[in-house]
Amino acid sequence: MKKYMREIGVAVMGVLAAVSLVAAEGEQPAPPASHQEAQEFMKKVIVTVNKVPITVGEVDKAVSSYIPQAVFHQSVSEDKLITYRQQALQSLISRELMYQEAQKRGLEIGDDIVDKHIADLKAKYGGEAKFKEVLEKNHYTLESYREITRRETLIDLMNEKGGGEPPVVTDEDVKKYYEANIDRFVEPEKVKVSHILIKVNPSSSRKEFEGLLKKSEMILAKAKEKGADFAALATEFSDDPSSEQGGDVGFVHRGRLEPEFEEAAFSMQIGEIRGLVRTLYGFHIMKLEAKIPPRQVELEEIKDKLKKDLQRDSENKARRDWLKGLWEKAEIVYIPVVEK
DSSP: OOOHHHHHHHHHHHHHHHTTTOHHHSSOOOOOOHHHHHHHHHHHEEEEEEEEEHHHHHHHHHHHHHHHHHHHOOOHHHHHHHHHHHHHHHHHHHHHHHHHHHHHHHHOHHHHHHHHHHHHHHHHTSHHHHHHHHHHHHTOHHHHHHHHHHHHHHHHHHHHHHTOOOOOOOHHHEEEEEEEEGGSEEEEOEEEEEEEEEEEETOOOOOHHHHHHHHHHHHHHTTTTTTTTTTHHHHOOSSSSGGGTTEEEEEEESSSSSSHHHHHTTTOOOOEEEEEETTEEEEEEEEEEEEEOOEOHHHHHHHHHHHHHHHHHHHHHHHHHHHHHHHSSOOOOEOOOOOO
């Protein structure tokens, strides 16, 4: 599959260069293309899959459909854009191969399935008028969208069935996997901590800081008094949301806490009260409620879940191997789109 990715990379680099209208070294940048030229460029074929063309516009549309999800609407670097275009082109080729395979096998998607999909979308958009408005905005007619729905549903069906029936994972398979990876099934040490937080703003004046320090020392003294109710003190004084639970933050393991807080929590004895522990948030007064040492998770505890996970991995591998086979048998021709 790496060979295919390299080929895709070469093809996509050409697309990027053309789309960006990058001038050759020493030349003046080309003027912006007209709308008609841009439209013509989008119709250029970048690759054929068993003689079926895939255009620059199809790649561009595929990229734009998932870039916002991938980067949460942040700006996209040139390197990232190249990666997204590679992924988009690979996906388009794979889906075209699956569509062709579905046609060979005589698989079909009935009108009832398409009708249900359309009906669900109409309900989602609040009626037929709004649905038609969305179609028009995306340059679809109802018929063209129905055919796209039929095609994409057929591809998804082929993807689901393509790998055939993978080997069934047995109890013995699960046992062998568990024994070979036993170190992965260890629950780390956990501690149950309650705390009282007195927030300190980093921009506080010296006077404000000293006032909060004095307040924290007063609360710490109260917490260490014989018979003190730590939960009640947390409810009254803590600036942390956990105050609603008496300062209880529950069981946590290493890597989940602020370094200073974590160092204190894992070095305390059960019932010990410690303070003042300083973090970015302010002063903490801590109480260790419980400690659970690391333990080996027994096979019986996780056997069912592990079996499901291994079966899913088996199915995914079968699909990957099947799709790889389609790539290897296909005639995939990359076409340069950059003109001198």
